[in-house]
Amino acid sequence: MSVFDDLVGQDDVVAELRHAAAAATALRAAASPELTEGTAGMTHAWLFTGPPGSGRSVAARAFAAALLCPDLGCGHCASCHQVLAGTHADVLLVRPDGLSYGVRQTRDLVLRAATAPFGGRWRAILFTGADRATEQAANALLKAIEEPSPRTVWLLCAPSPDDLVPTIRSRCRLVTLRTPPASAIADMLSRRDGIDAGLALRAARAAQGHIGRARRLATDPEAASRRAEVLRVPFSVDGLGQAIAAAARLVEAADAEAAAVTAELDEPEQAELRRAFGEGSTGKGVAKAVRGGAGALKELTDRQKSRATRVKRDSLDRALLDLASFYRDVLAVQFGATVELANTDIEPDIRRLAAATTPESTLRRMQAIMQCRERIDANAHPLLAAEAMTLALMAG
Numbered sequence: 137m138s139v140f141d142d143l144v145g146q147d148d149v150v151a152e153l154r155h156a157a158a159a160a161t162a163l164r165a166a167a168s169p170e171l172t173e174g175t176a177g178m179t180h181a182w183l184f185t186g187p188p189g190s191g192r193s194v195a196a197r198a199f200a201a202a203l204l205c206p207d208l209g210c211g212h213c214a215s216c217h218q219v220l221a222g223t224h225a226d227v228l229l230v231r232p233d234g235l236s237y238g239v240r241q242t243r244d245l246v247l248r249a250a251t252a253p254f255g256g257r258w259r260a261i262l263f264t265g266a267d268r269a270t271e272q273a274a275n276a277l278l279k280a281i282e283e284p285s286p287r288t289v290w291l292l293c294a295p296s297p298d299d300l301v302p303t304i305r306s307r308c309r310l311v312t313l314r315t316p317p318a319s320a321i322a323d324m325l326s327r328r329d330g331i332d333a334g335l336a337l338r339a340a341r342a343a344q345g346h347i348g349r350a351r352r353l354a355t356d357p358e359a360a361s362r363r364a365e366v367l368r369v370p371f372s373v374d375g376l377g378q379a380i381a382a383a384a385r386l387v388e389a390a391d392a393e394a395a396a397v398t399a400e401l402d403e404p405e406q407a408e409l410r411r412a413f414g415e416g417s418t419g420k421g422v423a424k425a426v427r428g429g430a431g432a433l434k435e436l437t438d439r440q441k442s443r444a445t446r447v448k449r450d451s452l453d454r455a456l457l458d459l460a461s462f463y464r465d466v467l468a469v470q471f472g473a474t475v476e477l478a479n480t481d482i483e484p485d486i487r488r489l490a491a492a493t494t495p496e497s498t499l500r501r502m503q504a505i506m507q508c509r510e511r512i513d514a515n516a517h518p519l520l521a522a523e524a525m526t527l528a529l530m531a532g
């Protein structure tokens with residue numbers, strides 16, 4: 137067992153990270169435990185990139201665990217458990233809760249990064265969603281990376297290197313994760329979560345390389361039925377009224393998905409906060425703690441609200457990608473391509489539509505979906521953008 141076990145289909149990345157962790161450990165054993173420019177295999181700033189769901193933050197966290205573990209990330213010692221659970225004192229976790237990181241949050245982080253690690257090994261700072269840092273926050277981050285504390289390692293995660301300003305990007309060692317193959321995801325789902333092999337494979341294909349989504353589709357019947365709702369859209373655009381109604385159902389399904397994801401994230405955070413402020417305890421100092429708790433709760437609620445907005449947007453985008461994958465399957469059949477279909481569970485529907493329409497109209501429909509994504513990304517009203525799309529799907 138090792139902390140890298142959950143990195144599905146990323147053998148090259150795992151080899152590189154193992155090598156770096158070994159180099160870091162060798163460095164500690166040497167007389168000078170400080171990282172210098174050009175230290176073989178190891179460096180202060182890392183940038184993990186890859187498509188959503190490929191495991192960027194899983195990789196960064198596993199690497200942090202390997203750096204702090206006495207045995208290069210054994211996966212079962214106290215240190216590994218703490219890093220993976222997010223409770224290790226030497227791993228600072230910055231979660232992408234809001235739409236963007238503010239400068240205050242980043243400065244606070246930079247200050248904390250400057251102190252020596254408690255455990256004596258390394259201090260790792262996990263900055264997921266580094267692409268969402270505001271310009272000022274990026275400047276503060278750049279300063280920290282330019283003049284790093286000797287024992288601090290920055291682990292940034294972003295969809296692609298281009299999402300970061302070149303000045304930060306050029307100071308990071310790049311780790312590129314690829315879209316894991318459906319078979320590798322399915323293997324993990326059945327091995328680790330005990331999911332039936334056939335179901336795991338269908339879910340992995342439908343999720344198009346997104347591990348978390350594959351697990352959700354395989355384990356949550358409601359998520360699966362929301363996806364089915366989205367995939368009914370191509371067959372529900374026969375008339376104007378139908379097309380408008382299909383757009384509404386699409387947006388509703390995405391909202392319901394977002395609400396489920398958000399609830400899953402919010403509840404444990406609130407429970408943890410209540411525990412931290414001594415819920416249920418009595419005695420001196422409790423009143424004061426409760427007052428402090430109210431402030432912290434408000435801060436948490438604000439953070440969660442802004443995250444909910446982002447999750448909603450992501451969820452609609454995912455629904456649109458599901459829809460696009462359907463038409464890509466249709467196009468593949470129309471061209472007689474021998475690629476693996478994403479939506480094998482509705483293959484008869486795909487073949488039926490492929491036979492009844494032309495590749496040109498399929499391409500136009502895919503274009504309409506991509507245009508809808510762009511409009512929503514540019515802050516268009518989601519329902520209006522979706523209606524424009526379903527009308528275009530109807531026209532063909």
Ligand SMILES: [Zn+2]
Pocket residue numbers: 205206207208209210211212213214215216
């Ligand atoms: Zn360990």
